[in-house]
Amino acid sequence: MSNLVQEVNLRLQSDGGRMTTQRRLILQALERLSDHPTAEEIHALVRKSDPSINLSTVYRTLRWLESLDLISSHHLDQNKHQDRFDPVSATDHFHFRCEKCGTIIEFNDPAVDDLVASFEARHNCQVKGATLMFYGLCPDCQSKKD
Amino acid sequence: MSNLVQEVNLRLQSDGGRMTTQRRLILQALERLSDHPTAEEIHALVRKSDPSINLSTVYRTLRWLESLDLISSHHLDQNKHQDRFDPVSATDHFHFRCEKCGTIIEFNDPAVDDLVASFEARHNCQVKGATLMFYGLCPDCQSKKD
């Protein structure tokens, strides 16, 4: 059984709720689609196993997982107003998006913690999360001519 | 005459186009609403001077200013899918948003440049822009009980 399915089962035990075929398929899709799929992309994949599954079920399940802090969602595209889902809970990993081909690269940098600390000190704020997004050109798209 | 109006007039001279009452009002609103208003908020304000002005005109004008790089737009709310407009062109200033009261604090930190440089070196990417968002509690909301 997959990681996420296991994790969800634990939550169901403690909080109540049911494991359904739809949820199982969506969880599996999340693990298979590593690169920040949209709800539609997840829907397309689960539909291959069960064509009757509905987009609203996908959304409901994703939002539910988000509320359990098992996945997260981001606006990774500047122009599109579409959420992308990340099979990883919290912050502390960040994204680069290629403006040309759309590739998303994840990265991490402990220096962000210093940024946070310095901001907190300067403004007396308590920072609970951070989003850092770079956009530009990936190696492939740099070498290609326009 | 306000800063933005002046700036826009320059662009109109070089690129063609017209200065209208609607555009003037929207530009003034942008200068008055310092804290990242939504299109609706701008609309509400300009309506006080000219109730016939339409929301779509507001959007068109904002997108036009964005394309001239005179303002910028961001998704500053995690849950809402609403754009917020920033009467400042490029990146290189960042945002903190209080999860409780919604206050937005702007900040800047040259250390972000180092983050960018280090990412570029590690991943061979060319970074053209960056978005950095912190969220948590502002000083006021920390001291208040829930």
Place this chain on the structure above:
DNA sequence: CCTTTTATTGCAAATCGTTTGCAACAAGAT
């Protein structure tokens, strides 16, 4: 194993934020 309970689903319709086509209008050049 069969019944019962109620969480979850599919569907269609609603909603939210934003964009677009088009005829009417009004800047500003002539």
Place this chain on the structure above:
DNA sequence: ATCTTGTTGCAAACGATTTGCAATAAAAGG
């Protein structure tokens, strides 16, 4: 003052997401 054409208001379209509700199906209890 007139003409040209960029800009507006309106209504309708749009994309992404959410919701109400009756039907379905987990899983708890007998």
